[in-house]
Amino acid sequence: MNQVRKPVLLLLPLLLAGLVLPGSAVAQSPEGKPLRVAINGFENNLTPFSVSFGSAPNTNDLIGLVYDTLFWSQVKEDPEPWLAESAEPNADMTEWTVTLRDGLEWQDGVPLTAADVAFTFEYYKKQAGASGRYAHHVSDVPLFQSATVVDEQTVKITYGAPAPQFKVMPGADLPILPKHIWESVTDPKTMSTGLPVGSGPYKLVEIVPDQLYRFEANEKYFKGKPTVDKLELPVVKDPSAAFSALRTGEVSSVAFNVPPELFDQFSKNPDLALAKSTRYQSTQVNFNARKAPLSDPKLRKAMSMATDKDALVETVLLGRGTPGLPTFLHPDSVWGTKDTKSDYDPEAAKKMLDDAGYTPGAGGIRVAPDGKPLSFSMLVNSFIPQDVRAGQLIAQQLAPLGVEFKVEALDPAALTARRRPAVMGDVPPYDAYITNLESHGHVDPDALYYFFHSPGPKGFGVGITGYTNPAFDKIAEAATTAPNDERKKLIAQLQETIATDAPSMALWYKDGDWAYRPADYDGWVADPGQGILTKRSFLPEYVKVARASRESGEDGGSAAGESTEDGGSNLLLPVVAILALVGVGIVVARRRRPAGADDDD
Amino acid sequence: MLRTTVQYALVLFAAVCLNFALPRLAPGDPVDYLFPPEQTGVITPEQRAQVLGEFGLDEPVPTQFGRYLAGIARGDLLLSVRYGRPVVDLLAERIGWTLLLVGSAVVISGLIGTVLGFRSAWRRGSAGDAPVLSGVMFLDALPPFFVGLLLLLVFSVTLGWLPTFGAQPSVSADGLEFVIEVGKRLILPLATLTATSIGPIYLVARSALLSELREDYVLMAEAKGLTQRQVRRHAQRNALLPVSTIILIGLGTLAGGAVVVETVFSYPGLGRLIYESVLARDYPVMQGAFLLLAIGVIAANFLSDLLYPVLDPRVRQSAGARA
Numbered sequence: 075m076n077q078v079r080k081p082v083l084l085l086l087p088l089l090l091a092g093l094v095l096p097g098s099a100v101a102q103s104p105e106g107k108p109l110r111v112a113i114n115g116f117e118n119n120l121t122p123f124s125v126s127f128g129s130a131p132n133t134n135d136l137i138g139l140v141y142d143t144l145f146w147s148q149v150k151e152d153p154e155p156w157l158a159e160s161a162e163p164n165a166d167m168t169e170w171t172v173t174l175r176d177g178l179e180w181q182d183g184v185p186l187t188a189a190d191v192a193f194t195f196e197y198y199k200k201q202a203g204a205s206g207r208y209a210h211h212v213s214d215v216p217l218f219q220s221a222t223v224v225d226e227q228t229v230k231i232t233y234g235a236p237a238p239q240f241k242v243m244p245g246a247d248l249p250i251l252p253k254h255i256w257e258s259v260t261d262p263k264t265m266s267t268g269l270p271v272g273s274g275p276y277k278l279v280e281i282v283p284d285q286l287y288r289f290e291a292n293e294k295y296f297k298g299k300p301t302v303d304k305l306e307l308p309v310v311k312d313p314s315a316a317f318s319a320l321r322t323g324e325v326s327s328v329a330f331n332v333p334p335e336l337f338d339q340f341s342k343n344p345d346l347a348l349a350k351s352t353r354y355q356s357t358q359v360n361f362n363a364r365k366a367p368l369s370d371p372k373l374r375k376a377m378s379m380a381t382d383k384d385a386l387v388e389t390v391l392l393g394r395g396t397p398g399l400p401t402f403l404h405p406d407s408v409w410g411t412k413d414t415k416s417d418y419d420p421e422a423a424k425k426m427l428d429d430a431g432y433t434p435g436a437g438g439i440r441v442a443p444d445g446k447p448l449s450f451s452m453l454v455n456s457f458i459p460q461d462v463r464a465g466q467l468i469a470q471q472l473a474p475l476g477v478e479f480k481v482e483a484l485d486p487a488a489l490t491a492r493r494r495p496a497v498m499g500d501v502p503p504y505d506a507y508i509t510n511l512e513s514h515g516h517v518d519p520d521a522l523y524y525f526f527h528s529p530g531p532k533g534f535g536v537g538i539t540g541y542t543n544p545a546f547d548k549i550a551e552a553a554t555t556a557p558n559d560e561r562k563k564l565i566a567q568l569q570e571t572i573a574t575d576a577p578s579m580a581l582w583y584k585d586g587d588w589a590y591r592p593a594d595y596d597g598w599v600a601d602p603g604q605g606i607l608t609k610r611s612f613l614p615e616y617v618k619v620a621r622a623s624r625e626s627g628e629d630g631g632s633a634a635g636e637s638t639e640d641g642g643s644n645l646l647l648p649v650v651a652i653l654a655l656v657g658v659g660i661v662v663a664r665r666r667r668p669a670g671a672d673d674d675d
Numbered sequence: 676m677l678r679t680t681v682q683y684a685l686v687l688f689a690a691v692c693l694n695f696a697l698p699r700l701a702p703g704d705p706v707d708y709l710f711p712p713e714q715t716g717v718i719t720p721e722q723r724a725q726v727l728g729e730f731g732l733d734e735p736v737p738t739q740f741g742r743y744l745a746g747i748a749r750g751d752l753l754l755s756v757r758y759g760r761p762v763v764d765l766l767a768e769r770i771g772w773t774l775l776l777v778g779s780a781v782v783i784s785g786l787i788g789t790v791l792g793f794r795s796a797w798r799r800g801s802a803g804d805a806p807v808l809s810g811v812m813f814l815d816a817l818p819p820f821f822v823g824l825l826l827l828l829v830f831s832v833t834l835g836w837l838p839t840f841g842a843q844p845s846v847s848a849d850g851l852e853f854v855i856e857v858g859k860r861l862i863l864p865l866a867t868l869t870a871t872s873i874g875p876i877y878l879v880a881r882s883a884l885l886s887e888l889r890e891d892y893v894l895m896a897e898a899k900g901l902t903q904r905q906v907r908r909h910a911q912r913n914a915l916l917p918v919s920t921i922i923l924i925g926l927g928t929l930a931g932g933a934v935v936v937e938t939v940f941s942y943p944g945l946g947r948l949i950y951e952s953v954l955a956r957d958y959p960v961m962q963g964a965f966l967l968l969a970i971g972v973i974a975a976n977f978l979s980d981l982l983y984p985v986l987d988p989r990v991r992q993s994a995g996a997r998a
Contacts, residue, residue, distance in 0.1 A: 112840075118757075118758060118759060124759055126708075126709060126757055126955070127709075127711060130711075202721075202722055202725070203721070203722040203723070203724075203725030203726045203729075204725070204726060204729070207710075261729050263726060263729050263730075263759055265759065267759070267760055282843075282943075283758070283760075283765070283768060283943075284943050284947070284948070284951075285841060285842070285843075285941070285943050286841075308840065308841060308941070309941065310839075310840045310941045311938055311941060311947075312938050312939050312940075312941065314824055314827070314939070315824075315827060315839055315840050315939055315940065315941060316840075318827050318828065318831055318832045318839045319831075319838075319839040319840055321832050322831055322832055322835055322838075322839055324838060324839055324840070457954075484702075485953075485954055486707075486708060486711065486954065487701075487702070487703035487704070487705075487707040487708040487954065487955070487956045488701070488702040488703050489703075490703055490707035490708070490711060490712065491702045491703030491704070491707050492702065493712065494707070498720055509713055510713065511713050515713060538712065
């Protein structure tokens, strides 16, 4: 008996020590040591063709460390010249003359010239399949025709229709490729090994598949030598593990949002600071607008009016977000409408359905005018707990309206497959699904066109909602070629139409909270629409501004709090519970022990 | 012996065929994963064909099956859709880590489980048995991710003794230093995996010894006046049979079961590769990894078949009599 108990007793102080001792901080990294930032997915060798968007929403930022775009960034109305010094349109904006900066170089020392830019546009077009997300910039909107080299530093890009937003899309989004590397590559998707050569501030020097990226500063970068010499991005899939590593100091920052439940704890931790900059992320329910009775805008609008988005934000995000607006676009996006009000009004929603002929039916579920009960399924990504929870809450909120939703959690590929009709052009089988968007979906002025234009050769149509409205199409088409002022008005009209027809119901816009250890690095730049792991966080001119603004206290920053509630207190409960259980077990066992029963060894 | 070999060959062939069919039965295909509509826009049928074509996945299924079989014969497991690299390389990178992690866990949990199980059986009903039994059952009931996170919080976050993620140091280390760094990163995942896989082994060991202790030969041995130690040794030897089987089978299944632990600790093993390939509908990787697992399970069975005669003379004799 004693032999059994001794090891247990030995363990007790160990466990107790774990509770009492403060976290022994890992030694601070001296100069020259790499800065480590945890990312949440592996993206092969970071070329625009090999990424899998597994580390979304950071994928574009990672590509951006290695590659550059002509302008920066896509979230701005008038983006800053980057590789380009300027871009001038002709009178009807169908032709853009891009002048590159002087003395640009690829990371391997080869000069970067107009030939590379022209090659890039043509190559993405040729490789439309592999280009994936970049392909739409060189297909129909804007209708790309050709790219011609004028001289070493000048290239002319020609479009089949006016392309007033050239500087933003594709200018601030399309990574420019080195011609001398890619011209011989015919299967870009299989070219996912080997180190990429870009023009960006960081050279990728080592890839440990699924584990780590190691970067070194491109000292000759045209915006000046980056502020951090070595950058290491370990892949840490599990968010709890990633934020644990941040607390121990094994990483200096984590490239994904601080989970709402950790926010308060992190705000009080004196070793950590928080930067705030929303990535314009949104979560929404998309309805299958081609499938009766969901094809009825009144039904969709009534459901939107009966969904309490404030409650969703409070319950699911613990308040760390903005409730979704009927106008869909992120309110801070340059194209968003700032003064939209919530449309929550469950009583009006009921009246709306009554008037439209949806009559009460068996089990409290209404029946559509065509006789079908309003009983639907809502597909959610089983890997995003917040989406699953939102689905369940919406189902509860819509029950009093007489609409039944069953939540089906699927893995991402199965969900995508369900959204796709078996035969192109057919009505896909789903009813509704929850999906997430980030900046690109809110700042691309053509986003609404893509998402909500009627199905057909133009737009994403059927894959998003299948929404059809000729009036909407007309405005959306006009918007793609309109100059900015005009375009803003048109996009506002589009948003009003969406608010009325509700093909998609925005649930929330998540706050962007990023945590870092200021002792390791404090140059993080938090631009609206971006996270903090962008190349600007390592470029002297921007870092200087960011530091200055933090010092003047503009940044929300971290308040070095009074008490440090870290790890220990969280642990206390489960550990005490386990110890108590073990203790009770031992006591019970000893009580039951008949005298002398254990001398049999 | 010939019959056994033929049996194993048939099982392996069936596994090879299933490995081809199962991934394709799941809804969706690699393009659905590679091009989420929100990120990339809806892929036109032409784009879809172009991408699938790069990986030979646009061919008719029988052709693909033929290429798959021919590939296996050549030791070529085709290209991963997600990684764009040969599946053989992907498996080779990870199998070492899996063997290290899962292999050590099987050995350690096997040893601990057996020793504790035998001890419990021997002291059944005593004060020594109850806490161990309830303790092991308690551990067994805890989900691995919970145990992993708890260990992570205590030993990494609070105490700061051990690293929180990865398998190897990120700064280049060599020789002994590398071994120590790898060892430090192994401790927590290994402890989690061991703690949560002791349960079944312990239970089998305990009940096997209990039933042996009820056998007549034990009574006989005691009547003959053998010491308790000698009696226990005889009974334990016989009880080892089912225990060895469950440990060896565990070897085959643990590789797949280490997914959770590998995810919590960002450990680059096979389990995580399989998990992510299933998500990505990366048919070639799934085929290759399942093949490896099937071979593992079959080899484990084969090994336990071989081991039986060594452990149990009766099997040896009856096999001899048959031959």
